Amino acid sequence: MKLLVLLLSILSLTNSQEYSFPDDFLFGVATASYQVEGAWNESDKGENIWDHITHVNPSFVIDESNGDYACDSFHRIAEDVQILKDIGVNFYRFSLSWSRILPTGHINYVSDVGVEYYNNLIDELIANDITPFVTIFHWDITPFVTIFHWDLPQPLLELGARVDYAAKVFELFGDRVKNWITFNEPYQICEQGYSIGDLAPGYTQQGIGGYLCGHTILLAHAQAYQRYYSEFSEQGGRVGLVVHGVWGEPETDSEEDAAAAEAFVQMFFGWFLHPIYSDDGDYPPIMKEQIDALSAEQNFPRSRFPTFTEAQIESLKGASDFLGLNHYGAYLCRAANENDSTVIPSHWHDSGVYCYLSDEWEASASDWFSVTPWGLRSILNWIKDAYGNPEVIVTENGFTTTTGDVVDCRRVNYYNTYLQYLLEAIYEDECNVTGYTAWSVMDNFEWQFGYTAKFGLYSVDFDDENRTRTPKMSSYVYKNIIETRQIDTTYTPDGFDSCDADAATALTISALLISISVGLHFIAHYF
Numbered sequence: 083m084k085l086l087v088l089l090l091s092i093l094s095l096t097n098s099q100e101y102s103f104p105d106d107f108l109f110g111v112a113t114a115s116y117q118v119e120g121a122w123n124e125s126d127k128g129e130n131i132w133d134h135i136t137h138v139n140p141s142f143v144i145d146e147s148n149g150d151y152a153c154d155s156f157h158r159i160a161e162d163v164q165i166l167k168d169i170g171v172n173f174y175r176f177s178l179s180w181s182r183i184l185p186t187g188h189i190n191y192v193s194d195v196g197v198e199y200y201n202n203l204i205d206e207l208i209a210n211d212i213t214p215f216v217t218i219f220h221w222d223i224t225p226f227v228t229i230f231h232w233d234l235p236q237p238l239l240e241l242g243a244r245v246d247y248a249a250k251v252f253e254l255f256g257d258r259v260k261n262w263i264t265f266n267e268p269y270q271i272c273e274q275g276y277s278i279g280d281l282a283p284g285y286t287q288q289g290i291g292g293y294l295c296g297h298t299i300l301l302a303h304a305q306a307y308q309r310y311y312s313e314f315s316e317q318g319g320r321v322g323l324v325v326h327g328v329w330g331e332p333e334t335d336s337e338e339d340a341a342a343a344e345a346f347v348q349m350f351f352g353w354f355l356h357p358i359y360s361d362d363g364d365y366p367p368i369m370k371e372q373i374d375a376l377s378a379e380q381n382f383p384r385s386r387f388p389t390f391t392e393a394q395i396e397s398l399k400g401a402s403d404f405l406g407l408n409h410y411g412a413y414l415c416r417a418a419n420e421n422d423s424t425v426i427p428s429h430w431h432d433s434g435v436y437c438y439l440s441d442e443w444e445a446s447a448s449d450w451f452s453v454t455p456w457g458l459r460s461i462l463n464w465i466k467d468a469y470g471n472p473e474v475i476v477t478e479n480g481f482t483t484t485t486g487d488v489v490d491c492r493r494v495n496y497y498n499t500y501l502q503y504l505l506e507a508i509y510e511d512e513c514n515v516t517g518y519t520a521w522s523v524m525d526n527f528e529w530q531f532g533y534t535a536k537f538g539l540y541s542v543d544f545d546d547e548n549r550t551r552t553p554k555m556s557s558y559v560y561k562n563i564i565e566t567r568q569i570d571t572t573y574t575p576d577g578f579d580s581c582d583a584d585a586a587t588a589l590t591i592s593a594l595l596i597s598i599s600v601g602l603h604f605i606a607h608y609f
């Protein structure tokens with residue numbers, strides 16, 4: 083059996099070089115409004131939760147920076163679209179700033195300047211044959227009646243206001259925008275914004291806040307989706323949801339660890355997918371059971387986990403035309419034990435799982451992910467098996483460094499290896515993936531990490547008033563992949579020294595060593 087696996091892996095190592103991305107497979111790059119636009123107080127723009135928290139509490143961000151000026155993309159449409167054209171992407175995934183379009187948060191007042199900016203951006207993209215792929219709420223949500231919101235206007239906004247806003251942008255831009263995302267990353271908005279508190283609005287209500295927030299987001303998503311089909315279906319577009327999925331790899335091959343890893347994926351990822359993609363609808367059963375039971379044990383008069391009505395369950399079923407997957411890396415998972423310190427109650431405690439990054443994995447400049455390209459293939463297979471192979475678009479994937487160096491071999495390696503596993507998921511596992519998005523086109527404001535973690539294919543000089551952009555090696559490698567539709571780990575762009583020589587040699591040597599060891603194994607076994 084081992085022999086077979088080894089032989090197959092050698093076969094796939096050699097074969098895999100030949101896979102080409104399907105002709106209709108689409109490539110893009112992504113940004114989000116607060117991270118790149120700047121112009122925080124341009125004209126009549128309203129204040130959003132990130133404007134607010136960075137101004138009143140600068141130390142909320144590691145380097146005490148903010149997005150006031152960011153990449154100044156608000157004033158650089160032509161320059162940015164030229165960059166997209168140079169890379170050769172099919173689409174550009176960007177987000178709308180709610181407070182720029184609706185300064186009061188309500189549709190009673192629409193900013194002409196805000197609308198004009200997005201009209202200009204959309205028109206410039208289309209004039210250059212680049213499809214706009216638009217996120218309506220990029221972490222900018224108002225789950226409750228509060229005054230702080232995540233990149234959205236300060237004044238109070240409830241679920242209805244969010245749905246009104248979504249309908250307003252369908253009306254304003256839907257003649258040209260055919261690919262819509264309602265919410266980006268509900269888990270991060272909710273757990274980090276309302277439970278753990280390391281993202282704006284910075285609330286710390288573990289085990290409660292995130293669940294209510296997630297509930298409201300799912301309902302708002304379903305309502306926005308239905309609004310699209312009841313009022314704007316003649317626009318002929320499609321509407322999806324983007325969920326961040328971390329793959330959970332069992333720490334060992336024990337049954338307990340397998341169950342823990344599965345519980346992790348169900349409770350951190352399935353939380354937002356099961357209501358939409360499973361046949362039964364509603365939240366994952368394991369999530370309801372565990373949170374209900376722990377709530378009772380903890381003397382809560384009712385479960386900390388909200389429940390949907392039957393009508394709501396029905397309204398969520400199938401309410402997404404594609405699944406947007408943001409994926410960066412994997413965790414190792416095992417069942418939590420008494421020595422794992424967790425806040426009680428909390429989502430982590432409710433999950434009963436302990437997960438971490440292995441020291442053996444190549445670290446990124448972000449403490450929350452390492453380089454685990456096989457995890458992308460695993461999570462795509464999980465989606466396929468759990469939900470009947472829905473259409474998936476990878477809406478974010480990328481690598482952080484601490485500096486904006488243009489020779490970024492580790493980022494090149496990241497894209498090459500992740501895309502290789504993506505090809506295998508498509509061709510060997512028949513996962514239904516139709517597009518891929520690199521995060522991000524340029525270095526930008528990385529939320530609580532400010533400008534200390536850089537994801538860009540282009541570097542940005544943040545000391546220069548013009549925020550000069552310079553292509554990194556990875557941008558040329560990505561361009562080459564889009565053009566040739568293949569991964570060539572030996573490709574070296576003009577003007578750069580080869581950086582994958584060592585890695586390519588190592589791969590060849592390891593393949594050789596495996597062949598030798600297989601050969602010896604074979605000889606030992608049969609003679």
Ligand SMILES: *[C@@H]1O[C@H](CO)[C@@H](O)[C@H](O)[C@H]1NC(C)=O
Nearest residue numbers: 121122123124125149150151
């Ligand atoms: C906008 O904010 C900047 C600081 O980021 C400040 O210098 C400027 O005066 C503000 N402009 C207006 C019109 O308030």
Ligand SMILES: *[C@@H]1O[C@H](CO)[C@@H](O)[C@H](O)[C@H]1NC(C)=O
Nearest residue numbers: 416417418419420421422423
């Ligand atoms: C918890 O820590 C104690 C003290 O170090 C140790 O004896 C015990 O085995 C640990 N329990 C588990 C489940 O690892």
Ligand SMILES: *[C@@H]1O[C@H](CO)[C@@H](O)[C@H](O)[C@H]1NC(C)=O
Nearest residue numbers: 403470471472473474512514
């Ligand atoms: C991929 O998803 C689309 C949209 O849901 C569906 O029509 C198609 O049949 C799926 N393809 C496969 C191979 O399952």
Ligand SMILES: *[C@@H]1O[C@H](CO)[C@@H](O)[C@H](O)[C@H]1NC(C)=O
Nearest residue numbers: 543544545546547548549550
């Ligand atoms: C920024 O761009 C403007 C317009 O092209 C130019 O006049 C100015 O000198 C530039 N500033 C710097 C610091 O390069």
